[in-house]
Amino acid sequence: MNKIDIANQKALEIVNKGEPVLVDIKFAKDVLPGMAKNVIGHAGPPITWAEMCGPMKGAVIGAIKYEGLATTDEEAVKLVESDGVIFKHNHSMGAVGPMTGMITYSMPLYEVKNMTFGNVGYCTFNEGLGKVMRFGANDETVIKRLKWLEEVLAPVLKKMLSEYGPMNLKIIITKALAMGDEMHQRNVAASALFLKELAPKLVTVIEDKEVLKEVMEFVTGNEQFFLNLAMAAGKSIMDPAKNIKDSTLVTAMSRNGTNFGIKVSGLGERWFEAPVEMPVGLYFPGYSEKDANPDMGDSTIVETYGIGGFAMGSAPAVVRFVGAASVEAALDYTRDMGEITIGKSPHYIIPNMNFEGVPTGIDIRKVVEFGLAPVINTGMAHKEPGIGQVGAGIVKAPMSCFTQAVEAFAAQYKPEE
Numbered sequence: 001m002n003k004i005d006i007a008n009q010k011a012l013e014i015v016n017k018g019e020p021v022l023v024d025i026k027f028a029k030d031v032l033p034g035m036a037k038n039v040i041g042h043a044g045p046p047i048t049w050a051e052m053c054g055p056m057k058g059a060v061i062g063a064i065k066y067e068g069l070a071t072t073d074e075e076a077v078k079l080v081e082s083d084g085v086i087f088k089h090n091h092s093m094g095a096v097g098p099m100t101g102m103i104t105y106s107m108p109l110y111e112v113k114n115m116t117f118g119n120v121g122y123c124t125f126n127e128g129l130g131k132v133m134r135f136g137a138n139d140e141t142v143i144k145r146l147k148w149l150e151e152v153l154a155p156v157l158k159k160m161l162s163e164y165g166p167m168n169l170k171i172i173i174t175k176a177l178a179m180g181d182e183m184h185q186r187n188v189a190a191s192a193l194f195l196k197e198l199a200p201k202l203v204t205v206i207e208d209k210e211v212l213k214e215v216m217e218f219v220t221g222n223e224q225f226f227l228n229l230a231m232a233a234g235k236s237i238m239d240p241a242k243n244i245k246d247s248t249l250v251t252a253m254s255r256n257g258t259n260f261g262i263k264v265s266g267l268g269e270r271w272f273e274a275p276v277e278m279p280v281g282l283y284f285p286g287y288s289e290k291d292a293n294p295d296m297g298d299s300t301i302v303e304t305y306g307i308g309g310f311a312m313g314s315a316p317a318v319v320r321f322v323g324a325a326s327v328e329a330a331l332d333y334t335r336d337m338g339e340i341t342i343g344k345s346p347h348y349i350i351p352n353m354n355f356e357g358v359p360t361g362i363d364i365r366k367v368v369e370f371g372l373a374p375v376i377n378t379g380m381a382h383k384e385p386g387i388g389q390v391g392a393g394i395v396k397a398p399m400s401c402f403t404q405a406v407e408a409f410a411a412q413y414k415p416e417e
């Protein structure tokens with residue numbers, strides 16, 4: 001093997017050795033570097049207010065109101081335009097967030113530790129369905145739900161983990177893949193498995209029956225509850241594979257509704273960006289492609305470590321929801337992703353593909369060589385702020401990100417060393 005292949009095998013081994021475990025609930029103000037009351041974390045590579053899409057701006061307005069920095073939309077916009085808000089992309093703080101990805105000072109976060117390497121990854125809680133900030137909504141119901149997550153759900157989950165100990169997410173992901181999830185747009189089994197572990201413990205740590213009822217109704221009523229845990233797991237898994245000399249492994253993929261960005265192990269913290277693509281899929285009644293915003297969110301961290309769209313072959317029930325033509329098409333997506341990855345996971349297995357491991361470790365060289373861009377399962381937000389989700393579908397990463405990265409890698413690579 002040449003130097004690149006050796007480096008990539010090292011990187012893949014690090015990814016496959018990752019052991020993500022939910023260890024605690026923390027608040028952004030206590031653990032994220034540089035977090036302050038007027039700092040807002042967002043999904044994707046860095047972006048300015050002027051460049052932000054409609055739902056991202058809507059979420060920012062909601063985040064400002066959530067933190068009490070403004071009481072009206074107009075006041076929130078004025079605060080931003082007077083440079084009263086500092087924007088930071090979540091990956092720079094060791095965190096991820098779905099869709100708009102809002103992370104603010106008071107928000108609770110899952111703390112997931114990679115037990116193999118000792119690093120941690122953070123992600124916000126899933127807000128549930130309907131009008132939610134991750135899709136750009138920002139009215140009173142959205143703020144009220146976020147405050148409930150902060151003041152009710154976070155403390156009881158923290159108490160549960162304190163009394164009963166960590167929860168192994170790798171085991172849940174492995175089981176869920178065997179039960180028909182792909183962990184991005186379908187988290188039915190994973191959420192149920194998490195609840196199975198959660199429920200008997202919550203019964204003992206929540207004394208107030210009304211609070212117990214609220215918590216159980218919230219978790220059971222949200223089949224996407226586990227997505228944010230899978231994202232935090234992905235962040236903890238991929239970060240140790242960064243900065244490996246001569247490696248062409250992709251360590252992060254993310255989008256902010258305007259640009260799509262990737263990071264590459266051997267190229268450090270540099271983002272390689274291109275305009276985001278528009279997902280193709282199914283729309284909720286009353287909406288169509290003319291209503292949708294282009295691709296958005298940090299949730300592509302799951303595809304980066306081999307699940308999500310890469311594991312579509314494990315989730316035949318999701319294919320209609322994301323607009324795939326058939327079960328065979330879903331299997332083909334997974335097979336295609338095997339062409340652009342370094343190897344397969346020995347842990348995350350697809351039973352209906354002869355128990356093969358999911359394709360793992362995107363190689364920028366193979367993406368460009370085969371002309372196959374990573375496939376992503378995603379939700380779709382309305383292009384106007386304040387409305388929310390309008391559908392779900394499939395999108396591909398822009399090829400330009402990978403050609404730029406290959407060119408940058410070639411410029412610094414010295415094969416004679």
